[in-house]
Amino acid sequence: xxxxxxxxxxxxxxxxxxxxxxxxxxxxxxxxxxxxxxxxxxxxxxxxxxxxxxxxxxxxxxxxxxxxxxxxxxxxxxxxxxxxxxxxxxxxxxxxxxxxxxxxxxxxxxxxxxxxxxxxxxxxxxxxxxxxxxxxxxxxxxxxxxxxxxxxxxxxxxxxxxxxxxxxxxxxxxxxxxxxxxxxxxxxxxxxxxxxxxxxxxxxxxxxxxxxxxxxxxxxxxxxxxxxxxxxxxxxxxxxxxxxxxxxxx
Numbered sequence: 001x002x003x004x005x006x007x008x009x010x011x012x013x014x015x016x017x018x019x020x021x022x023x024x025x026x027x028x029x030x031x032x033x034x035x036x037x038x039x040x041x042x043x044x045x046x047x048x049x050x051x052x053x054x055x056x057x058x059x060x061x062x063x064x065x066x067x068x069x070x071x072x073x074x075x076x077x078x079x080x081x082x083x084x085x086x087x088x089x090x091x092x093x094x095x096x097x098x099x100x101x102x103x104x105x106x107x108x109x110x111x112x113x114x115x116x117x118x119x120x121x122x123x124x125x126x127x128x129x130x131x132x133x134x135x136x137x138x139x140x141x142x143x144x145x146x147x148x149x150x151x152x153x154x155x156x157x158x159x160x161x162x163x164x165x166x167x168x169x170x171x172x173x174x175x176x177x178x179x180x181x182x183x184x185x186x187x188x189x190x191x192x193x194x195x196x197x198x199x200x201x202x203x204x205x206x207x208x209x210x211x212x213x214x215x216x217x218x219x220x221x222x223x224x225x226x227x228x229x230x231x232x233x234x235x236x237x238x239x240x241x242x243x244x245x246x247x248x249x250x
Contacts, residue, residue: 002231004030008032008077008081008134009031009032009084009087010034010086010088011023011036012062012089012090013064014035014037014046015043015045017194018190018192018221019037021218022222022226023050024222025222025226026226027051031056032081033050033051033056033057034060034073034081035047035050035059035060036060036061036073037059038063039061043060058077060072064123065111065115065118066122067126070123070125070126071126073126074126075126083133084127084131084134084137085131085136087127087139088140088225089124090142091115091119092157092160093112093116093157094112094154095112095154097154099153108156109156113160117159117163117167120141120164124139124167124171131180136178136179136180137181138180138233140184141164141168141182142184142187143185144161144187145187145189145242145244147186147240148162148165148186148240148242148248168182168238168240172238181233181234182237183236183238184240184241185224185225185228185240186242187216188215188245189210189215190218195215210246211247212246224241
């Protein structure tokens with residue numbers, strides 16, 4: 001895969017799981033990476049891990065549900081590195097599980113939509129102008145396998161991830177002739193450290209839900225994301241790319 005020398009990337013939700021793995025993959029391929037998340041200490045620590053010298057990494061606190069914080073994130077990135085070429089809009093929350101829609105609280109609905117859907121809108125709103133000024137680039141939004149199927153008990157999250165696909169496709173069409181590509185990735189369930197804390201019987205059921213009989217690794221998801229960011233996917237925009245072990249093929 002091509003290197004990203006001289007490129008600048010923002011990764012939201014980058015202190016753990018998929019986001020942290022993507023940030024590491026981009027730095028390993030030469031990109032300067034901005035680690036964005038809500039926790040100040042973990043954000044600084046992750047950026048230091050990527051590049052202890054601080055020359056090619058920067059940790060910035062950002063709650064993507066707040067548009068002013070996203071505007072500051074993008075502005076500070078450009079001020080520090082001079083450009084923005086890539087973004088991975090990964091930050092998200094699931095909200096309460098096993099809750100029917102009538103039993104879901106308005107507060108939980110608003111919180112999930114604000115982060116998972118409005119957060120992606122905020123990122124696109126401020127990232128795209130920065131990419132245009134930098135001559136173009138690529139954005140990957142994190143949807144989910146649940147972005148194309150219904151899932152009982154997590155209605156707000158499922159609705160948000162469906163909405164991410166609509167935003168991705170609209171944005172991709174709006175800037176298809178301006179050297180900006182925007183795609184969405186749909187992971188199945190991913191075996192993160194946090195996921196492995198679930199009871200064994202729950203993990204067994206989740207793994208069995210995938211035809212391949214297991215969950216994805218963070219590295220498998222990151223590999224697809226970095227491919228979509230690279231020029232090797234230069235004719236791909238507005239797409240939805242599952243990485244779900246056959247989950248959505250059923």
